[in-house]
Amino acid sequence: MSIEMSRMKFYCDDDRCIDCDGCTVACAEAHELPVGVSRRKVVTLNEGVEGKEFSTSVACMHCTDAPCEQVCPVDCFYIREDGIVLHDKDICIGCGYCLYACPFGAPQFPRDGAFGSKGAMDKCTMCAGGPLETNSIEERELYGLNLISEGKVPVCAAMCSTKALIVGDAQDVANIYRTRIAARGKGVQGAPYGWSTAYGK
């Protein structure tokens, strides 16, 4: 445990991810997400290409420079001290700008607004609820479970059978990542994709 608190981060080890979709199902069930809303998705790239195919689990990466927060016209996003990026659904107008800004396709728009438009945005909260009273019924209904407040691990990472998906203080996650790379004897010593900033060339 580091004394200096850094940011909470997700990391998916694509060397370990077996495309079981356990994280997706755990997330959808725990937060009782409506059909069509996927806070977390497992994507497979280079499908069918021998030796190149791999799967990885994608959700909100809780970016340090969160582009969603920068473009929101109503400023409904807020970043907790531990780096978890959350938003207030009572302020959100469902315009979709955060989705345009997001490099990971994290913001979700349930089709429940008037005239077939999309309602307030929904996204991964890293199981940290929302701005309403912690562990209240209202918070649970709007944002899902608040496990962080109870000191528990977000359901997706807790569920992951191969421990490909890990979550926690960035330094701790980085240590695990470094140990794994050292054991494997391959890989890169650097921050995982999306950890430092969302965009950059």
Add this chain to the structure above:
Amino acid sequence: MKHILLLCLTVLSGFASAVAGKVPLASHDIVPKNGGDLLVSSQMVENILDYQKYGDLFTYLQAHYFRAIFLGILIGVFIVFLLHYLIVGAKSFSHSGKKVLVYSIFKRVIHWTAALAFVVIIPTGLIMVFGKELGGGTFVLYARELHAIFTVVFIVSIFPMLLFWFVDMLPTWYDIKWVFMAGGYLSKKVTEVPAGKFNAGQKMWFWVATLGGMVMIMTGAAMYFQSFDFGIASSLGLTQIDLLRAAAIVHNIFAFAVLALFITHLYMSLFAIKGSLDSMVSGYKSEDELKYMHSVFYKKLKKEGKI
């Protein structure tokens, strides 16, 4: 191209840039430079970047420029017209003389239908742009719904407008002259300005409102419905999300022109020329006003013996 666009926007934003976002988008290296087996393999990074054609451009413009430019237009255009009103002042024409019917009842209905749409769409659009200052939530959410609902009213008016005003609005050679003398608005003297039934300024507004309006409708609808598949994205070689990003960028840039010209149109009809609002209500313009402000049209009417 991107840099030219950015340059233009930088110039446009001008003095309003002070209110631009404070968070700079740093150019961090996210793609590991050394090769080999990457933590997140290069394929994935390439894949994400492919889906990210306009992602960072949109983020950059929205985070730093769009709001500032809208504010600049609001303040800038207001100041220009306030100064014009105070220094040059309104033009007034004798309304005692003969009156000529210039707008048929049909055209007036089209005009006021479009006017109703604009009066709702433009303020609600601005409410969304400045949603931060207004606190977001229900108020801005309703503004967004009204913005969409009144688009239907706009669609109803835009097609007959384009069709029935088309010929009168075609540009002519004396429009250039009109532009060079700024329509005679810069002097207190009442002189004959070269203009047909519509002057170059009105024509500019017409084309921005109709053709530009169509662009606004299409880009707006894309953003409103988000998920649709008419093969537009694939025919442009874009992903759906990049199509939406491009739509948002185009919608905002066209909105600058629509907003600026809409305020101009309001000022001209309500303040700059006394009694010009009446002509769109009754359909009649005074002979005196036509003679000076629409001299070409006036001479044509005279020749045809209609006056």
